[in-house]
Amino acid sequence: MSQTLTEFNQLVNAEDYLEFFAIPYDPQFVNVNRLHILKKFSALIKGIDAESPELTDPEKLERYQTALRQAYDTFTTSSPQDEKLFKVFNDKPQNLVLLSEIGSD
DSSP states (O other): OOOOHHHHHTOOSHHHHHHHTTOOOOHHHHHHHHHHHHHHHHHHHHHHHHHOTTOOHHHHHHHHHHHHHHHHHHHHHSOHHHHTOSHHHHOOOTTOOOGGGOOOO
């Protein structure tokens, strides 16, 4: 892998990351799932950086590549609603009572 961490840090969009790591992708799929892929990728990167701060740049980039592939693959088998990466999927509306919360005494 001849890329550098400096080059990686200059990338902006999902397609840039996928092309940087030479990961084949479906542009239409990325168009629909872009934010979810990037959010998942970001979370995975934070985990890599926190768990292994001693990694060299090439080792880090190799793990980042695996993380991006994992983030992309996640949404080929799961939905954004299932993954609940964004606050909107986790917040319960204030004016909603679920049937499971209604007791029958």
